[in-house]
Every structure is written in C-alpha cells, then in structure tokens.
Amino acid sequence: MKKYLFALSALSAAGLAPAQEVVRIGHVAAMTGPVAHFGKDSENGVRMAIEALNARGATIAGRKVKWVLAPEDDAGEPKQATAAAQKLADAKVNGVIGHETSGTTIPASKIYFDAGIPQITASSTNPAYTKQGFNTTFRVVANDIQLGRALGRYAVKSMAAKRVAVIDDRTAYGQGLVTEFVNGLRQQGVNVVAKEFTNDKATDFSAILTRIRASNPDLVFFGGMNAVAGPMLRQMKQLGLNVKMMGGDGICSDEMHKLSGGTMADGQVVCAEAGGVEAAGKAAMDKFRADYKKRFGIDVQIIAPYSYDATLILAEAMNRAGSAAPAKYLPALAKLRYKGVTGNIAFDPHGDIRDGTITLYTFKGGHRTEIAVTK
Incomplete structure (x- = not known):
C-alpha cells in the first residue's frame, strides 16, 4: 500500500x-x-x-x-x-x-x-x-420570420402606417428581415411604396433618401445595423424626411442616439429585439x-x-x-x-x-x- x-x-x-x-x-x-x-x-x-x-x-x-x-x-x-x-x-x-x-x-x-x-x-x-x-x-x-412579421403587424395596427418605404443593407440579415417585414405588411393589406438598398459600410444615403422622399412615405423600415441606421437617420432629418424609422434588433440599442448625432426624436424609432422576458x-x-x-x-x-x-x-x-x-x-x-x-x-x-x-x-x-x- x-x-x-x-x-x-x-x-x-x-x-x-x-x-x-x-x-x-x-x-x-x-x-x-x-x-x-x-x-x-x-x-x-x-x-x-x-x-x-x-x-x-x-x-x-x-x-x-x-x-x-x-x-x-x-x-x-x-x-x-x-x-x-x-x-x-x-x-x-x-x-x-x-x-x-x-x-x-x-x-x-x-x-x-x-x-x-x-x-x-x-x-x-x-x-x-x-x-x-x-x-x-x-x-x-x-428568427426573422417571427420578428419581421411581428414588426409588420405592429406598423399597420399600432402605428397606422399606410405608405412604407424599405431599405436593406444587402447582408443576409438585412435582406431576410426586410423580406419578412414586407410579408407582414402584405398580411395586413399594405404594400411598400419604395424599395432601396445600401451596404453595411455606407455613409452617404442622400440619393436613396431623395428617391424615398419623393414617394411620400409615413414610415421607413431599415434592415441592417445601427452603425448605418444612425447616420441614415441624421441624413433623413437633413433632407426634411421627418418620418418614423423602424428596424430589427440591429438598430435596437442606445448607440442609436449617439450614431444619429443626437437627431433622433423621442418615439421616432421603433425596433424589435428577437427575445425578451415576460413579467415572470x-x-x-x-x-x-x-x-x-x-x-x-x-x-x-x-x-x-x-x-x-x-x-x-x-x-x-x-x-x-x-x-x-x-x-x-x-x-x-x-x-x-x-x-x-x-x-x-x-x-x-x-x-x-x-x-x-x-x-x-x-x-x-x-x-x-x-x-x-x-x-
């Protein structure tokens, strides 16, 4: 032993x-x-x-x-x-x-x-x-099917959106989210009035926002991240496009305020996060x-x-x-x-x-x- x-x-x-x-x-x-x-x-x-x-x-x-x-x-x-x-x-x-x-x-x-x-x-x-x-x-x-369609329902039923423009950043995330959001709109009987795209590194959106402004939307939906959405929101204001913006979890953080240069008005942006806890x-x-x-x-x-x-x-x-x-x-x-x-x-x-x-x-x-x- x-x-x-x-x-x-x-x-x-x-x-x-x-x-x-x-x-x-x-x-x-x-x-x-x-x-x-x-x-x-x-x-x-x-x-x-x-x-x-x-x-x-x-x-x-x-x-x-x-x-x-x-x-x-x-x-x-x-x-x-x-x-x-x-x-x-x-x-x-x-x-x-x-x-x-x-x-x-x-x-x-x-x-x-x-x-x-x-x-x-x-x-x-x-x-x-x-x-x-x-x-x-x-x-x-x-996933985006649940998220996008929930946003589409909310846009129509709670925000009374009737003329919606959409922009995606050409990523798998952005395109997928916009596709399902549009499906959600259609289920509520609403179609988009303008559809544009950018990329996830872009900083200048004047051309696409000018075209969107001409369609007279009451809501702009963006499929992408807040690094793009913030500057886009700032340029929307500069062009007099003072409508609400909606997006998914990619734009759903406090960074939006800083990235927009402080131009984001209270209640102007509505976003959704995939997840969340109920009261319990x-x-x-x-x-x-x-x-x-x-x-x-x-x-x-x-x-x-x-x-x-x-x-x-x-x-x-x-x-x-x-x-x-x-x-x-x-x-x-x-x-x-x-x-x-x-x-x-x-x-x-x-x-x-x-x-x-x-x-x-x-x-x-x-x-x-x-x-x-x-x-």
Missing part, C-alpha cells in the same frame, strides 16, 4: 497524474469593425457564463472540469468568419457560441457541421441558418443586468443574456450526456429544456427556439424604452 501511494505521489510530482478535464467553448463575433459593440456584448455574456461555471465547480457526470473560453474575432466579415470557424474546428473545441450576424453565422455553420461541433447563435436571425439540414445548428432567439422573468433579467454592469462597468447592449444562456445550455447538455464530446452530448442538446435568464428554452427539430419571444422598443431621452413583449 505504501509503495502504491508513493508511486501516485511520484507520478503527481512528475506531472503525470491525470489532468483536470478542460472544456473549451469557442465564441466568435465582431471584436473589431462597426458592429464590435454588439460582438463584445456577446463575448461578455459567454465570459460571465464561463466564470459562473468555474465559480460553482460545475462538473460533467461528477468529474471536475475547467471551463475555458476560446474567443475569436470575425470582424463581421464572412471570409474572416470561416477562417475563425476553421481555427476553432482544428482546435477541436467542445462547442461554439456564435457567430454574431447572419452573414457570418451561415457560412461558418458548414465548417462546424463538417467537424461535428454544436453551434448556438445568440443573435443571428436569418431563417436560412437552421434550414440547411445541419444537426449542429441551434438558435436561442426568434423580469427579476432574473434585472439581476443579470446588474451583475453584468458590476462585472464590466457598462450596461448590457442586447446579446449578452442570450449568449450567457447559450453557454450554460451547452454545459447542461454535456452534464446530462455525461460527456463533453460533441458527438455524445449533441442528442441531449437537441432535446434539452432549460430555464435561463432569457426564459424557457427548447429547440424544434430544425434547432430554432420554440415559442420565441419578441420585444418591441422605442427610444425616449436617447434610451431604449420597452413597449411590449409578444410572440
């Missing part, structure tokens, strides 16, 4: 004792570029979850685990996204949270599928992502937001609570399967029912969240103000 204990001690001293299991969770989003504020928000949510798992000593089938974040920057660019995805696949991470935008999430998803690595997006909403037939794709927010979940979300601010010194943008839940979902699926090996825990992930800070989460056969909520907002005093949570 003494010889056995001595041998174990010698192995440990030599660094040959069994190492603590390390589980690496990849995260990819824009850490640089015009939408980096959303990307950093998403990464912060994952970081909080990793820290929480380590703090409570979260195990897998009773085995001690060291949870590690493996972050990558895709700059919101499809080519960089696939390079980042390949890097994580080659590193054999245990799961991935990301990417941030539909235009990066969709091309990267093929790489994760080929590697057999589960991928959960906390923000990408284009329906095409989960319609590819990949069993590795999951989403914890409502307010306390948990408020606590998360307070913890986030304490940890990072800034307020939540949009994505952090969803990337936080997505990370904990991966950990829970691994625990239920008794393994961090993707092939072993993937079936458990698909069947998982989980109560997170963003509400109850379960996936349909495509990997979309079941009964996803949508939150409508406007802005008052430059700050986002909730209108309603709907499904």
Whole structure:
C-alpha cells in the first residue's frame, strides 16, 4: 500500500497524474469593425457564463472540469468568419457560441457541421441558418420570420402606417428581415411604396433618401445595423424626411442616439429585439443586468443574456450526456429544456427556439424604452 501511494505521489510530482478535464467553448463575433459593440456584448455574456461555471465547480457526470473560453474575432466579415470557424474546428473545441450576424453565422455553420461541433447563435436571425439540414445548428432567439412579421403587424395596427418605404443593407440579415417585414405588411393589406438598398459600410444615403422622399412615405423600415441606421437617420432629418424609422434588433440599442448625432426624436424609432422576458422573468433579467454592469462597468447592449444562456445550455447538455464530446452530448442538446435568464428554452427539430419571444422598443431621452413583449 505504501509503495502504491508513493508511486501516485511520484507520478503527481512528475506531472503525470491525470489532468483536470478542460472544456473549451469557442465564441466568435465582431471584436473589431462597426458592429464590435454588439460582438463584445456577446463575448461578455459567454465570459460571465464561463466564470459562473468555474465559480460553482460545475462538473460533467461528477468529474471536475475547467471551463475555458476560446474567443475569436470575425470582424463581421464572412471570409474572416470561416477562417475563425476553421481555427476553432482544428482546435477541436467542445462547442461554439456564435457567430454574431447572419452573414457570418451561415457560412461558418458548414465548417462546424463538417467537424461535428454544436453551434448556438445568440443573435443571428436569418431563417436560412437552421434550414440547411445541419444537426449542429441551434438558435436561442426568434428568427426573422417571427420578428419581421411581428414588426409588420405592429406598423399597420399600432402605428397606422399606410405608405412604407424599405431599405436593406444587402447582408443576409438585412435582406431576410426586410423580406419578412414586407410579408407582414402584405398580411395586413399594405404594400411598400419604395424599395432601396445600401451596404453595411455606407455613409452617404442622400440619393436613396431623395428617391424615398419623393414617394411620400409615413414610415421607413431599415434592415441592417445601427452603425448605418444612425447616420441614415441624421441624413433623413437633413433632407426634411421627418418620418418614423423602424428596424430589427440591429438598430435596437442606445448607440442609436449617439450614431444619429443626437437627431433622433423621442418615439421616432421603433425596433424589435428577437427575445425578451415576460413579467415572470423580469427579476432574473434585472439581476443579470446588474451583475453584468458590476462585472464590466457598462450596461448590457442586447446579446449578452442570450449568449450567457447559450453557454450554460451547452454545459447542461454535456452534464446530462455525461460527456463533453460533441458527438455524445449533441442528442441531449437537441432535446434539452432549460430555464435561463432569457426564459424557457427548447429547440424544434430544425434547432430554432420554440415559442420565441419578441420585444418591441422605442427610444425616449436617447434610451431604449420597452413597449411590449409578444410572440
């Protein structure tokens, strides 16, 4: 017995004792570029979850685990996204949270599928992502079909919109959102009076806004991100196009006030976030937001609570399967029912969240103000 204990001690001293299991969770989003504020928000949510798992000593089938974040920057660019995805696949991470935008999430998803690595997006909403037939794709927010059509209904029923102009930024996100918004309008018997497009790097919108002004709209819908929507709103005012703007979660943060140069009037912008908690979940979300601010010194943008839940979902699926090996825990992930800070989460056969909520907002005093949570 003494010889056995001595041998174990010698192995440990030599660094040959069994190492603590390390589980690496990849995260990819824009850490640089015009939408980096959303990307950093998403990464912060994952970081909080990793820290929480380590703090409570979260195990897998009773085995001690060291949870590690493996972050990558895709700059919101499809080519960089696939390079980042390949890097994580080659590193054999245990799961991935990301990417941030539909235009990066969709091309990267093929790489994760080929590697057999589960991928959960906390923000990408284009329906095409989960319609590819990949069993590795999951989403914890409502998709553009739900979001766009809800916005279309609200525009007609609550904003009395009758003459609507639409603009998209030619990204997978922007085009998909506009398509479903227009479908939502048509279901209410309203058609668009002008349809224009720009790109996600544009800064001058005078030509398209002049054409839109000629159509005399009472609402402009933009499919894209706030880095473009803010300057566009400022130029709308300069051209005397003083109508309301509507958009999705890409324009749904307090950054809109700053990016518009302070020209955004109270109630002028209405947006929707894919997600949101109903009354019963307010306390948990408020606590998360307070913890986030304490940890990072800034307020939540949009994505952090969803990337936080997505990370904990991966950990829970691994625990239920008794393994961090993707092939072993993937079936458990698909069947998982989980109560997170963003509400109850379960996936349909495509990997979309079941009964996803949508939150409508406007802005008052430059700050986002909730209108309603709907499904």
